Amino acid sequence: MSGRLFVIGLGPGNPGQITPEASAAAAEAQFFYGYAPYVDRLTLRPDQTRIASDNREEISRANAALEQAAGGASVAVVSGGDPGVFAMAAAVCEAIEAGPAEWRDIELTIVPGVTAMLAVAARIGAPLGHDFCAISLSDNLKPWELILRRLEAAAGAGFVIALYNPISKARPWQLGEALDKLRTILPGTTPVIFGRAAGRPDERIEITPLAEARAEQADMATCVMIGSPETRIVERGDKRPLVYTPRFSAGASQ
Amino acid sequence: MSGRLFVIGLGPGNPGQITPEASAAAAEAQFFYGYAPYVDRLTLRPDQTRIASDNREEISRANAALEQAAGGASVAVVSGGDPGVFAMAAAVCEAIEAGPAEWRDIELTIVPGVTAMLAVAARIGAPLGHDFCAISLSDNLKPWELILRRLEAAAGAGFVIALYNPISKARPWQLGEALDKLRTILPGTTPVIFGRAAGRPDERIEITPLAEARAEQADMATCVMIGSPETRIVERGDKRPLVYTPRFSAGASQ
Numbered sequence: 001m002s003g004r005l006f007v008i009g010l011g012p013g014n015p016g017q018i019t020p021e022a023s024a025a026a027a028e029a030q031f032f033y034g035y036a037p038y039v040d041r042l043t044l045r046p047d048q049t050r051i052a053s054d055n056r057e058e059i060s061r062a063n064a065a066l067e068q069a070a071g072g073a074s075v076a077v078v079s080g081g082d083p084g085v086f087a088m089a090a091a092v093c094e095a096i097e098a099g100p101a102e103w104r105d106i107e108l109t110i111v112p113g114v115t116a117m118l119a120v121a122a123r124i125g126a127p128l129g130h131d132f133c134a135i136s137l138s139d140n141l142k143p144w145e146l147i148l149r150r151l152e153a154a155a156g157a158g159f160v161i162a163l164y165n166p167i168s169k170a171r172p173w174q175l176g177e178a179l180d181k182l183r184t185i186l187p188g189t190t191p192v193i194f195g196r197a198a199g200r201p202d203e204r205i206e207i208t209p210l211a212e213a214r215a216e217q218a219d220m221a222t223c224v225m226i227g228s229p230e231t232r233i234v235e236r237g238d239k240r241p242l243v244y245t246p247r248f249s250a251g252a253s254q
Numbered sequence: 255m256s257g258r259l260f261v262i263g264l265g266p267g268n269p270g271q272i273t274p275e276a277s278a279a280a281a282e283a284q285f286f287y288g289y290a291p292y293v294d295r296l297t298l299r300p301d302q303t304r305i306a307s308d309n310r311e312e313i314s315r316a317n318a319a320l321e322q323a324a325g326g327a328s329v330a331v332v333s334g335g336d337p338g339v340f341a342m343a344a345a346v347c348e349a350i351e352a353g354p355a356e357w358r359d360i361e362l363t364i365v366p367g368v369t370a371m372l373a374v375a376a377r378i379g380a381p382l383g384h385d386f387c388a389i390s391l392s393d394n395l396k397p398w399e400l401i402l403r404r405l406e407a408a409a410g411a412g413f414v415i416a417l418y419n420p421i422s423k424a425r426p427w428q429l430g431e432a433l434d435k436l437r438t439i440l441p442g443t444t445p446v447i448f449g450r451a452a453g454r455p456d457e458r459i460e461i462t463p464l465a466e467a468r469a470e471q472a473d474m475a476t477c478v479m480i481g482s483p484e485t486r487i488v489e490r491g492d493k494r495p496l497v498y499t500p501r502f503s504a505g506a507s508q
Contacts, residue, residue, distance in 0.1 A: 009376075016275030019368065021453075024270065058501070082368075084375040086501070090383025093498035097488045104490040110376040112368045114273065114336075121338040122263075122364040129344025130396075131404055133387035133413055142384075142503035146412070150385055153411035157404045159387055199275075234351045236358040244347035247312070247340070249396035 002105045003069040004028075006076045007092055009083040009113025010041055014199035017114045025111050026076060033065040034078030034088070042078065058091035066095055069106045082115035086136045086164045116223040117162035120195030123205055125234070125242035127193060127225050130249065132160035137167070137174045144174070148181055155185040160231065160245055163224040167215060175224065176215035182226055186210055191233055191243050193225040194218055207233070207243060256359045257323040258282075260330045261346055263337040263367025264295055268453035271368045279365050280330060287319040288332030288342070296332065312342060316349035323360045336369035340390045340418045370477040371416035374449030377459055379488070379496035381447060381479050384503065386414035391421070391428045398428070402435055409439040414485065414499050417478040421469060429478065430469035436480055440464055445487055445497050447479040448472055461487070461497060 006025040011017035026032075029048065032039050036052035044050055053061050062077065069075040079087040089110050096103045121128045133154045139147055154161050161182075166175045179192075188211030196204045196219065206217055210226065218224050227245060234242040260279040265271035280286075283302065286293050290306035298304055307315050316331065323329040333341040343364050350357045375382045387408045393401060408415050415436075420429045433446075442465030450458045450473065460471055464480065472478050484503060488496040 011273070014275065016278065017273050017366065019265070019271050019273055021268065021270035082372045082376075084372060084380045084382050086383070089376070089380035090498050090501045093379045093383070093486075093488060093496050094500055096496065097486065097498075104488070104493070108496075110379070112271065112372040112376040114366050114368060115372065118336045118338060118366040118369065122336075122343070122366040125347045125364070126338045126343035128338050128388075129340070129347070131387065131389045133385065133408070134382075135385045141501050146503060150411045150413065153407040154387070154413075157407035158400070159404065159408075232347075232351065234347060234358070239358070242347050242350065242362075244344050244351075246348055247344050247395050249400060 002102065002107065003072045004074045004107040005065060005069040005092070007079065007083045007089050007110045008076050009079050009081060009111055010038060011114040012081055012116050012119040012198050017119065017199060019113065022111045022113060025109065029074050029076035031068055031073055031075045032078055033061050033075065038078045038080045058088060059095060062088065062091040062095035063099065066092070066099060066103050066106065070102055082113040083110055084112065085115045085134065116164065116198065117225065119198035120193065120205065120223045120225065123195065123198045123203070124193055124240070126244040127227060127231060128160055128245065129247055130160065130228065130230065130245040131158065132162060134162045134164060136164045137178060138165040138171065139174060151178055151181050152185065155182055158228045160228050161226040166218045166222055166224045168220045175218055179210070179213050179215065183210055186226070187229055190229065191227040191231050193243060194222050195225065196222045207241065256356065256361065257326045258328045258361040259319060259323040259346070261333065261337045261343050261364045262330050263333050263335060263365055264292060265368040266335055266370050266373040266452050271373065271453060273367065276365045276367060279363065283328050283330035285322055285327055285329045286332055287315050287329065292332045292334045312345035313349060316342065316345040317353065320346070320349055320353060320357050320360065324356055336367040337364055338366065339369045339388065370418065370452065371479065373452035374447065374459065374477045374479065377449065377452050377457070378447055378461070378494070380498040381481060381485060382414055382499065383501055384414065384482065384484065384499040385412065386416060388416045388418060390418045391432060392419040392425065393428060405432055405435050406439065409436055412482045412484070414482050415480040420472045420476055420478045422474045429472055433464070433467050433469065437464055440480070441483055444483060445481040445485050447497060448476050449479065450476045461495060
């Protein structure tokens with residue numbers, strides 16, 4: 001008897017950015033697993049059960065959800081943003097690969113969402129308008145040297161860079177070192193965007209030249225975006241400036 | 255007298271992936287500019303006007319929409335996916351920068367959406383579960399050598415790669431050459447995902463080892479994703495296999 005597992009992306013926090021598909025999936029599930037602040041975004045019915053856990057317990061959470069689904073229940077694992085971007089979808093796949101054979105029979109539905117970098121970008125213009133990459137600064141899952149090498153490769157090749165998980169109590173120095181590394185490659189005038197709680201009442205978005213960007217401008221919930229040398233700022237009087245990366249690049253045929 | 259301009263992302267095509275925020279913005283606008291198949295996804299009221307244009311006319315479309323908004327109207331520019339990812343938001347910013355000063359006073363609202371790579375990834379597992387990048391193969395806006403250099407940098411540094419605009423009548427050979435380039439860097443077993451119309455009735459998703467991937471597997475509406483050497487495939491009997499990139503990387507501290 002195999003149940004059903006939904007892995008649901010709730011977007012960056014603005015209820016208007018939760019897709020109808022995500023709401024429909026949440027209406028079908030009986031049990032809700034996730035990091036407490038994400039699960040708390042949903043208003044559950046009395047017949048729905050909340051099983052919240054800490055932020056860093058992805059694999060045990062995925063295992064618990066899969067075990068319950070394997071018993072026949074309809075289960076949801078809830079993520080902020082998009083579940084496939086540094087979130088629960090990969091943990092669930094990993095748990096299925098390592099787990100008992102019957103977990104592969106569970107009906108698995110992953111519901112995409114608006115990931116943080118898209119929501120922050122929309123509030124500021126179009127910084128991701130040209131080729132870009134997303135890098136998690138969380139070095140408990142990969143060596144710090146690899147992160148530095150990726151920053152170097154991406155900045156050197158002209159990608160705009162979105163940094164996820166930039167800073168936390170357990171990772172206090174990584175963002176500062178990443179910015180120092182980028183300062184050796186990119187012009188000091190390159191715009192850096194610190195975007196927090198995009199589209200929510202407590203939104204805070206700052207634009208700072210790379211030369212002056214400081215790690216203290218970010219917290220755990222901030223998406224940090226570093227422009228490419230082609231990223232531009234358009235001043236708009238008393239409105240927030242627009243930051244965008246042009247669709248074309250120098251040397252194009254048209 | 256300045257009006258209002260919405261740049262609206264409608265997601266990849268499944269109506270359940272249009273956010274409530276996008277629907278609300280569409281309800282407010284009087285005039286709708288966009289590539290015809292995107293505008294046609296909306297059911298307009300009799301008092302709303304459709305101004306559809308061809309796919310490659312981004313700047314003239316942005317100019318026309320801004321001019322109408324500057325006259326006091328409430329105007330929408332419609333994109334598939336997310337408007338900030340190889341879509342209309344950058345064209346609008348570019349037009350504002352180059353246009354008359356009063357265009358900077360227009361109330362501009364960009365509404366993010368689920369971009370194609372997230373929708374395709376959700377249908378197949380979590381291929382973007384680790385660091386990744388997005389590259390447009392459209393070389394009418396940048397030199398082909400730059401695209402090759404970015405592919406090389408990204409693959410060499412272990413990023414998963416999502417290719418947008420992989421192929422069209424005007425760009426028949428680029429995807430084949432890109433795959434050839436990637437074959438010189440990545441193992442032949444690296445999974446390549448060809449994802450078309452994710453979440454729509456005509457969805458077609460194929461997983462092919464890089465050694466056998468052919469440009470003919472893609473069309474204009476396909477998002478092509480190339481795994482990293484760490485991307486894994488989990489077979490599930492008669493269900494579609496899962497493709498995911500683990501959250502951790504070899505050599506991590508835990």
